[in-house]
Amino acid sequence: MGNMTDTGQKQHVVVVGAGYAGMTAALRVSRRHRVTLVDPKECFAERIRLHERAAGRAGTPIALRELVAGRDITPVTAKAASIDPDTRTVRLDNGATLTYDRLVYALGSSTDTTRVPGITEHAYTLEQARELSDRLAHGTGTVTIVGGGTTGIELAAELAESAGATWRVRLVTGSKPGGGLSAAGRAYVCSSLEGLGVRLHPHTRVRAVHGGGLSTDRGELASDVVVWAAAFTVPSLAAEAGLRVDERGRALVDGAMRSLSHPDVFVVGDAARVTVPGAGELRMACATAMPTGAHAAESIEALSRGREPRPLRFRYLAQCISLGRRDGIIQPVRTDDSAHRLVITGRPAARINEWINRYTLNSLHAERRRPGTYRWAKPLLPS
Numbered sequence: 545m546g547n548m549t550d551t552g553q554k555q556h557v558v559v560v561g562a563g564y565a566g567m568t569a570a571l572r573v574s575r576r577h578r579v580t581l582v583d584p585k586e587c588f589a590e591r592i593r594l595h596e597r598a599a600g601r602a603g604t605p606i607a608l609r610e611l612v613a614g615r616d617i618t619p620v621t622a623k624a625a626s627i628d629p630d631t632r633t634v635r636l637d638n639g640a641t642l643t644y645d646r647l648v649y650a651l652g653s654s655t656d657t658t659r660v661p662g663i664t665e666h667a668y669t670l671e672q673a674r675e676l677s678d679r680l681a682h683g684t685g686t687v688t689i690v691g692g693g694t695t696g697i698e699l700a701a702e703l704a705e706s707a708g709a710t711w712r713v714r715l716v717t718g719s720k721p722g723g724g725l726s727a728a729g730r731a732y733v734c735s736s737l738e739g740l741g742v743r744l745h746p747h748t749r750v751r752a753v754h755g756g757g758l759s760t761d762r763g764e765l766a767s768d769v770v771v772w773a774a775a776f777t778v779p780s781l782a783a784e785a786g787l788r789v790d791e792r793g794r795a796l797v798d799g800a801m802r803s804l805s806h807p808d809v810f811v812v813g814d815a816a817r818v819t820v821p822g823a824g825e826l827r828m829a830c831a832t833a834m835p836t837g838a839h840a841a842e843s844i845e846a847l848s849r850g851r852e853p854r855p856l857r858f859r860y861l862a863q864c865i866s867l868g869r870r871d872g873i874i875q876p877v878r879t880d881d882s883a884h885r886l887v888i889t890g891r892p893a894a895r896i897n898e899w900i901n902r903y904t905l906n907s908l909h910a911e912r913r914r915p916g917t918y919r920w921a922k923p924l925l926p927s
């Protein structure tokens with residue numbers, strides 16, 4: 545384990561999870577190696593647009609086959625059921641077993657439905673964006689969103705803008721919406737949401753979700769529809785495989801994205817706990833997923849040529865939140881990801897957000913045509 549002879553020859557790289565991180569890794573690593581890409585979905589899940597989908601603005605899905613066309617990548621429509629790093633095998637839920645030289649683990653994250661009782665039975669999550677959209681299209685009443693992070697804010701704004709005539713939209717948050725923003729940024733988010741008609745319930749702790757709405761530490765909140773968007777969790781496969789993980793189940797990796805316990809396994813995107821000198825612990829974000837995916841591919845390539853991989857160099861430039869289709873906020877950040885005082889808001893921010901969303905997908909197309917094309921921001925000075 546971890547002492548593979550580096551011959552410079554084509555290796556078999558199995559990538560589990562074809563989200564932003566896994567897809568970027570697969571495309572880039574296909575420059576020199578043979579790839580098998582495993583995901584239960586046949587189409588690419590553009591997760592950063594799920595709030596738009598919930599509001600009934602569904603884009604055209606892109607088949608994974610189309611996104612990898614012309615590369616030495618074999619997509620397999622299945623779920624990874626278990627991983628055995630000792631025999632370098634992945635067992636799939638269709639009964640098949642794949643053997644790898646290197647594994648890229650990119651299973652992402654999903655809404656944590658275990659925080660309080662009743663979420664699974666009585667609340668929608670953004671993984672059910674289509675069902676939520678159907679429900680909102682056929683009815684009227686109050687829809688309550690729980691969660692004051694980016695996801696909850698974006699969803700509340702989107703629903704208020706698209707369905708505000710038929711649905712009263714509420715946002716319930718444990719503290720104030722927009723925790724990571726500057727004071728000016730938080731104030732802008734609150735006034736924008738209120739301008740769209742969203743009723744804010746800050747500093748409210750939800751104790752349970754039930755058929756009639758929410759029980760909170762401030763009393764009952766009746767609601768026809770509840771959407772839980774408060775926290776994310778990662779699949780347990782990494783921990784079950786014996787990889788070293790943190791208290792949230794994210795695999796611990798080094799600067800090359802190698803598992804600290806199993807160096808043949810590279811973990812990228814939301815499933816990894818990545819710490820970069822100067823930038824600290826990276827966020828669960830598409831802005832993290834693509835660079836870590838590309839960097840894992842570079843590391844695999846370096847190792848296969850007998851070279852030591854370089855540590856990831858990375859920095860965030862901004863935090864971007866959409867507030868419906870006509871408004872948004874771009875919060876520039878310092879190298880350590882702390883918020884600057886200045887913010888960009890309104891239509892210019894909405895346009896920049898849309899441009900970034902398109903850029904992510906365009907980058908995958910560009911990476912397919914010419915692996916190595918995708919670039920990300922790095923600190924000016926090496927840390």
Ligand SMILES: Cc1cc2nc3c(=O)[nH]c(=O)nc-3n(C[C@H](O)[C@H](O)[C@H](O)COP(=O)(O)OP(=O)(O)OC[C@H]3O[C@@H](n4cnc5c(N)ncnc54)[C@H](O)[C@@H]3O)c2cc1C
Binds near residue numbers: 591593594
């Ligand atoms: C509404 C919303 C808006 C967002 N907006 C932004 C934004 O503006 N900017 C930003 O940076 N981030 C944003 N994010 C966060 C971003 O979407 C995630 O951080 C990002 O998707 C993580 O990428 P990933 O590749 O690690 O995982 P994912 O995109 O979650 O992909 C994981 C893949 O693994 C597959 N998978 C899961 N289990 C298995 C299995 N057992 N076997 C095989 N495959 C499996 C899934 O089907 C999926 O395709 C947003 C998130 C949401 C929900």
